Amino acid sequence: MFDAGPPSMPSGTDDPDIADIALAADGDRVAFARIVRRNLSAITALAERLLGSHTEAEDVAQDVFLQAWKQTRGWRGGEAKFSTWLYRVALSRCTDRLRRRRESPLDALPEQGEIDATLDVHLQQQAVAQRLRHALLGLPERQRAAVVLCHYQELSNIEAAATLEISVDALESLLARGRRALRSALLAERHDLSGDLT
Amino acid sequence: MNAPLSRERFAVLLEAYGAAPQRWPEAERAAALRLLDTDTLARQHWQQAQALDALLDTLPTPQPPTATALNAVFTRLPPANTSTTTSWAKALWLDLTGWRLTVPTFALALVAGFATGLWLQPNTTTTDTTFDWWQLSQLEDSHWTQLADTP
Numbered sequence: 001m002f003d004a005g006p007p008s009m010p011s012g013t014d015d016p017d018i019a020d021i022a023l024a025a026d027g028d029r030v031a032f033a034r035i036v037r038r039n040l041s042a043i044t045a046l047a048e049r050l051l052g053s054h055t056e057a058e059d060v061a062q063d064v065f066l067q068a069w070k071q072t073r074g075w076r077g078g079e080a081k082f083s084t085w086l087y088r089v090a091l092s093r094c095t096d097r098l099r100r101r102r103e104s105p106l107d108a109l110p111e112q113g114e115i116d117a118t119l120d121v122h123l124q125q126q127a128v129a130q131r132l133r134h135a136l137l138g139l140p141e142r143q144r145a146a147v148v149l150c151h152y153q154e155l156s157n158i159e160a161a162a163t164l165e166i167s168v169d170a171l172e173s174l175l176a177r178g179r180r181a182l183r184s185a186l187l188a189e190r191h192d193l194s195g196d197l198t
Numbered sequence: 199m200n201a202p203l204s205r206e207r208f209a210v211l212l213e214a215y216g217a218a219p220q221r222w223p224e225a226e227r228a229a230a231l232r233l234l235d236t237d238t239l240a241r242q243h244w245q246q247a248q249a250l251d252a253l254l255d256t257l258p259t260p261q262p263p264t265a266t267a268l269n270a271v272f273t274r275l276p277p278a279n280t281s282t283t284t285s286w287a288k289a290l291w292l293d294l295t296g297w298r299l300t301v302p303t304f305a306l307a308l309v310a311g312f313a314t315g316l317w318l319q320p321n322t323t324t325t326d327t328t329f330d331w332w333q334l335s336q337l338e339d340s341h342w343t344q345l346a347d348t349p
Contacts (some may be wrong), residue, residue: 029272033272036272037268040267040268041263041272044262044263044267045259045260048260049257054260057260058263058264058267058270061263061267061271062267062270062274065271066271066274066275069275069276070276100234104288105218125256128253129256129257129258132253132254136257148222149256150215151251152254152257153219154220157215157223168223171214172210172214173214175215176213176215178228179216179250182254183250186253
C-alpha cells in the first residue's frame, strides 16, 4: 500500500537529505550515516506509536533504512522529501506487522475496576497511557496513521497527505473520524482519565 | 490568507487538527487565530478540542533509539551500494531514465519490424500467391483421386 519505489508526488523542496543521498548512492557510508541520524528517531517514534512496542519499532526502523540504502541510487530528487518516503516505507512495514498480529488478540488492558484509588500518580498516568494506546490501536489503520502523523509526529497537513498518498481533504476526513472515534472510546472511561472530554 | 475564516471551517479544523495552532494548515492559521480571539462560540469549540489534545498528549514520548539499533543498521548494510548491483550497463540504463524507455523502445521495434517486412516483401501480390496455392491443392486432390480410383 505505502511501499513502492521512490515516491512520485510533488512536495519536497528543502530536503535536508538530498546532498547526502547523492553521496550515499556512490557508496558513501558516512553520508548515509548522516541520513540515518537525521531520521532514525522520527521513524522509530512513528513505528512505536503505531505498533505500541519499542523493540518492534527498532526492527521496523532497521528494515526501513536497509531499504533506503538500496534506494538511494534510484532516488529522483525534487519530487519528494526523502523523509516522506521513509515515513511511507515505515507505515507499510507497520501495517504488515499489524495485519500479521491481528489474528492474535490485543494484550488485555486493566479493567476500570482494577485501577486502585491508592495507586500513585505515576501508575495512574501509566494506566491512562495504556488505555489511550489501546484506543489508538483500535482505530482503523489509515485513521491511526493520520492521527499519529499529524498529532504525534507533527507533520504538516501537506507532508502527512503526501505520506499517505491522499489529498489534504481526505486527510482531514481521516483525522476528524479518528479523533471522533478516540473521543468516544475514551469518553466512556473519562472518570479514570485525566482529561475532561465533555 | 487574509480572508476571514467561517465558524464552520474553524470547526472542521478543530475536528481534524485539534486545538494547537501549530498543527493547523499554515494558510488558514492567522485567520483561525483571529476568529478564536473574537468569537465566543469558536472559543468554546476550541476548549473542547483542547481537552482531547490534552488527553492525547498523555501518551509518553517514545524512547530514543538505542545505540544497538543504530549499529544494527550499519552492520546489516550490504558491503557497497554500487559495486554489487550497478554495472556500467545498469548505470547507462539509469542515465537513460530506465524503464521509461521501455514503451517507446518497444514501439520503435514494432515499427522497424513492420517496415522491414514491407521492404523485403517479394514482388508477388497476395492474391497471386493464394491462387498458386489453390491451383496446387487442386492438382494434388485430383492426383489422389485418380490414385484411389486405380484398381
